[in-house]
Every structure is written in structure tokens, then in C-alpha cells.
Amino acid sequence: MKEQFTRIIEEIGEDPKRPGLKDTPKRAAKAMKYLTRGYNQTVEDIVENAVFPFDGSEMVLVKDIELHSLCEHHLLPFIGYSHVAYIPNGKIIGISKLARIVDIFARRLQIQERLTIQIAEALQKTIDATGVGVVIEAKHTCMMMRGAQKQNSTMRTLAMLGTFRRNQAIRNEFLSLLRQ
Template structure:
């Protein structure tokens, strides 16, 4: 059975992405050489030889992969949402972007979290390009995460930057820390949700979001 966690911020401020995962300044980060040395240490710790042919270039590859997989620390979600459009012909109804695939990493074991995000918002005079919403999901996914925090961060960034009448975010994902280790329950997924503004205050708006999401899936 799927595990379900509902995360309802008490106020929009509770979903403020700035309260989680503030990136370290570049001056405080180890060098590329230090990162590669750390990988060599881990290779020895698991019982292998970093000097054997198949592993000689592994520290360099891992460091390069980490820069790509965790690039979210160097990206600003507010900047991604910076360009908006006001010429929407009076449209002020629900915008829903569903099935935004993402890969993240658990901050407890540093193993993958693989899932999809569904994001909706109620415009208040302006909209944002649909790809920008997906970009925000990626920015937060490409950091060490808990699913609960990531869900709130996505909603908080959109609410704070775009100032819509409300934001709804549902994230569903499989955690490899649960599938690959520990109890090893493959296929178990976790659902988290955050609602702000009208979606939090008006049960009908929340229900409409859920209905649209279900109907879109049936199609």
C-alpha cells in the first residue's frame, strides 16, 4: 500500500523555500581534488582498490556526476520564475501541470528518490511559462532532500515569486533507501501534498484540483 503524507503549511510563510537547504557559499566548499580524494576513501572503505583499472577514473567521474545531479544548489527558483505574462485574455482559472518527472537524492542515505510532481496554481493577473514550473521542480529535486521538504519548497517558491491566489503541489515518489536497503520494499510509493492560499482555505478548490488530476490520468 502506498504511504501517504499530507503536508499542510499553517501559512504561506511555512512553505518558504529559504528556510530549507540554504546552499553553502562556494568559498566554503571543498575543492574538486578534495572531493575526488573522498571518493577514493569510500572505494577503499567498501573493500575495493581505487588503483585498479576499472576504478582509476571513478573519482573524477563521480565528482562530475555530483556537480550535475546536485546543480540545484547553484540555481535560484525565483530567477527561473522571473518572467511572467499578463496577456492572458482574462484567464484566472486553475493551471495544472501534471506528471513532472524528477530524480532526487535522500538526504539521509544519499540514494535516489524517483517520482513525479503535480503542480497547480490559480493565477492572479499573470501566468508563468509551463516549462518554468517544471524547472522549479528540478531545482529543488537536484539537492539532498526529504520529500516533505521538497513538496513545501516547490509550493513556497511559486507562491512567493508568482503571488497567485493559491498553489497546490502533490509529489509521489519511490525512495531507494526503502527499496534497496533496510526493509527493501520495492514498488512502495510515498505521496506528499502542500496547499497554499485558496487551495488551503477552500475545500472546493482543493477538491477541484484533485478531480482534475484524476480525470487527466483517466484520459
């Protein structure tokens, strides 16, 4: 990867040997590996033993989970927040694991629409929740820095599974909690 970044620097007309760029290919390769580390992680590895028995059936919601991902079309970042909710069905999951599930999928080349669904489906599969709701709000630098160049646009995507899809009252409760 380091050699490929050297070539990219040369292709844009820069000298990869000049002092400010000398170590850039190595740093860029290291950064890319970090930003895409989700390919080397699984939900099962992250969750480990953090699923616990639980008798309740009220909604669990974690708001404002920061996320950073790379747009698969331009390799530019999109940055925002994920809001993840579920209705337990005999099991709950440690809240830090919700953030880690978000990261597993965000740390891959992505589109926001798929990312939202992957998070919801992974949580559903992991704890067999009665329902799962995921909303992601993000700003895409590919839209801000090139193309349309719209600085203040935010993309929102939703994935609703189980009772979040079937029961309008639960869906409305979830969406109203996001506004608080």
C-alpha cells in the first residue's frame, strides 16, 4: 500500500521525496489500514460475553454514537452520529458493544444506506430483539468538497426491523426520543 501511495503522490505532480512528503506514503498506508480495520473484525469477536439475560421489554436507546466512515465511491470521509434502539426479547447487550458494532461496519468502505442496515441486522441477529431501530445522520465530504459542494447538507438514513417496522407507536416513540 505504501508504494501505491507513493505513486498517487507522483501522479498528482508532487515529489514524494521532498521533506514534507517523505514519510507520507507510510503514514497514509497506516491510516488507511486503521480506517478500514472493520474488515478484520466480527460482531461475535467484539460482543464476546456481553449479552445478558433480561426480563424487561422496554426500549433501550443509545443516542449520538459518533461514527467516521469512508465513502466507497470517492474514498472520502463521512462523519456523523448513529442512534441505535432495540426492544429486548430476553436479552440485552452491553452499551459499549453497540458503539463497537457501529464501528465494525463504519470502518469499511461504505455507503450510509448499507451501513444503517448492517448495524440493525447485526444487532437483531446478536440478541434476537423484538425490534431494532437505527438512524444515522452524517455529513459527506464527497458532497462538501467536490461535486455539489454543499456544506450544510446532512443525510439521514433509517433501518427499522421487527416491531419498529410493524408498530407505528413504537416507531413514533423512537423517533420522538431522538428529538429530545
